[in-house]
Amino acid sequence: MNVxxxxxxxxxxxxxxQQTASELADCGPLYYIATMIPHDGEDRARIERHVKEREGWGFTTIEQGKSIASLIGREDVDLKGSFLLDSVTAVLENEMFPVALKEGKPEFLGEDEEAPERVKKELVAFGSAVKEAGGSVVFVSDCIYGDSCGYxxxxxxxxxxxAEADRALAAVCDKVTEVTCGITEEWK
Amino acid sequence: MILVFGGAYQGKTEYAVKEFGLSAVCDLSEGGEPDFTKEIITGLDAFASRLSAAGEDPAEYFRSRRGLWEGKVLVITDTTQGVVPVDREVRAAREASGRLMMYLAGEAEQVHRVFCGIGKRIK
Structure with a gap:
């Protein structure tokens, strides 16, 4: 089941x-797909905090901030497991606005115009490959659509x-949930 | 009247077209005035912004044209969830759009919220 x-x-x-992914694992493999690519001390501190928060949950961490579909067919990844991908937002950012570290300093490589379509397809492909194998994926995204200022x-x-990636995932996921103040609302 | 609202890019107009089996859409997001002969009028937030910049009250605009939009599907982007804008005009437009949304929701027989392309009737 995908969520x-x-x-x-x-x-x-x-x-x-985390709770959803761990319930779906049902004692099988439980993976955390870590999507953040650290560029500075602030990022590393955030990652450390996240790692601490996950302690004791039994997650195996897979560092994969880009090319999510490349997880399909990897020897060390069992698609029958339960995957938590947190977050769609970060994967899209990593692919749309790629950054390279040059002498320890992040350097923006320019916007990748093809990233939106590619990321959407890869996420959907990964979700269906896992589902077909009998596993599950919990995708986490961010609702950043309520601002009035122009960007x-x-x-x-x-x-x-x-938004397009969210909508494509919502269309193929078995369950769509909105979390507000820790309270869940079921949309699908 | 049916009001459909939700965040930007959530598929609100698409939802309105599918859910209510309608096809005639007047889109105000890039400019223009509402064409009340159409079944769906979308982009009301942008229209409210323009009215507000011109010193008009969007809720009043709709209040005084009640007969024209009765029976229609009105679609508005909820732009009220972010930080209060620093720019005075953007702030005024956001408030005008929020007040219009509240007025229309009060008058509507049905209100639907759209999230990730999925709609839900909340009134």
Whole structure:
């Protein structure tokens, strides 16, 4: 069973997603797909906090911030397991706005125009491959669609691309849940 | 009247077309005035912004044209969830759009919210 979880920032999505993924694992393999690619000390501190929060849950961490479909067919990845992908937002960001580390400093490589379509397809493909194998994926995304201010054209493109990825995932997931203040609302 | 609202890019108009089996859409997001001969009028938030910038009250605009939108599907993007904008005009537009949404929701027979392309009737 595949699940899409979205909602505002700091509303309890990750905790709910961890519970859902761990229930779906049903004693089978439980994977955490770590999507954040650290670029500085702030990122590393956040990752450390996340790692601590997951302690004791039994997750095997897979570092995969890009090319999610490449997990299909990997020897060390059992598609019959339960996967938590947190988050769609980060994967899209990593692929749309790639950054390379040059002498320890992040350098922006320019916007990848093909990323939105590719990321959407890869996420859907990964979800269906896992489901076909008998496993499950919990996708976590962010609801960033309620602002009134105009953003720069590239940020606006990113918002649209994330919404399209969310909608594509919502269409194929078995369950779609919104988390607000830690309270869940079922949409599908 | 049926009001459909939700965040940006959530598939609100698409949902309205499918859910209510309608096809004639007037889209105000890039400009223009409502064409009340159409079944669906979308982009009301952008229209409310323009009215507000011109010193008009969007809720009043609709209140005084009641007969024209009765029986229609009105679609508005909820732009009220983010940070209060620093820019005075954007702030005024956001407030005007929020007040219009509240007025229309009060008058509507049905209100639907759209999330990730999925709609839910909440009134």
């Amino acid at each position: 899409l979880i979205s909602g505002g920032a700091k509303n309890g999505k990750s905790l709910y997603a 720069s054209p590239s940020t606006e493109k990113y918002r649209r691309a994330l």
